[in-house]
Amino acid sequence: MNVSTPVLEISALTKHYGGVRALDGVSFAIAPGELLALIGPNGAGKSTCFNIVNGQLRPDAGEVRLKGRDITGLAPRRIARLGVGRTFQVASVFGSMTVRENVQMALIAARGQVFRLWAPAHRMAREEALALLQQTGMAAQAERPAATLAYGDVKRLELSMALAGDPGLLLMDEPTAGMSGEERQAMIALVRSLTRARDLAVLFTEHAMDVVFGHADRVVVLARGRLIANGSVEEVRNDPAVRAAYLGGVTPAASEAP
Template structure:
């Protein structure tokens, strides 16, 4: 049984069907890319999966348990982590303190004010920062870190809850090509080492075709294609959505395509 099972989910806003009867599976230990042009329904799918939206129809099962309609925090406690397109770290706090806060939240000690927060879970936080390559900058405030480094801290924060499923919303947005590849190589390494499942949206096609195990493509709220890189690259509906008819994904197109996807 797949760790994540999405079955026939739909969500409308007014007369607009943002997600229309979408189904897919995500097994453990797999990196799955969710693709589609602007307005395809990717963000709505993500928001249904982590509890921000309740679907109008359909179901979402995590490890056999139905989670659609649950609150985001309750889903998080089951082992579903998320990173955001816009960084959600505390700029005035150090990288170490950001990860410590996530660990304190995991252990439900946020309101035990008699325990000095600076001393809690410091060693575990350092281990997580080491895993994402940020141990050397642990004492620096996130507000002065480079953007790529902030993304690494955010990943460490997400890992603090020991997730089995990680939802990553455009994890490399705003990053230079070298930073993008480094972050996704790290994510791929974590997928293998932790048997972690990752669902991510991404506009950079070089990242997608290099690192994703599988891809699913949405257009106007509907799932139009699913498969590995070769299947998606040659799928006629995908070609039509992204390029009009008659053009295919070639190697030289991938980075250019990422500008509009």
């Protein structure tokens, strides 16, 4: 992990909704190969932060830099083309298409080939799609309709699609939501493996503390729009401000999920 060259730098990010400060001067960075958890209670500002990085919201103040480039306020599609992928809390795939076809469409879109209608889509990026599915453990289900997948496999498919643009930064909104304990561990272990193999920076939100404390390299904690902690798992678990604001005043066990 090379902490001297951040993939993402957030500086003094601020966003108001009327008199409410959803983000209040938040700053942190993430390095290549780092799995960074962004946690906090409901209303802490996590979604606002994600949506600003992704370009869906404009900040009132502050700056977002991707590999040194200012991307503050750029459109989501442009940010994606610069190397930012995203998965969502509720996974969305094309149920009528096969697993492979979903990834092919993501690859075609990432390359800006959507309007090349004269080229049969089913032939485009086929091998690349299969290679991505191999990386996420979905190759054996490549020809299954996406609508028939179990939920955990839908999440893996969505991850495959998010990787289609070969991002340097991946934003994951509760990647293990709706999964059993065993599925959660398998999913986050896969993400961790991909993070290392691709030298990928991953910023993720998560409510399952077994996932956060068991796998994150570092944890950033927001409360009422402000950053109250930024450190290792152990530093955050033992931080009095975190316990008071987020974890009910007690040091959580790794299996606890507030």
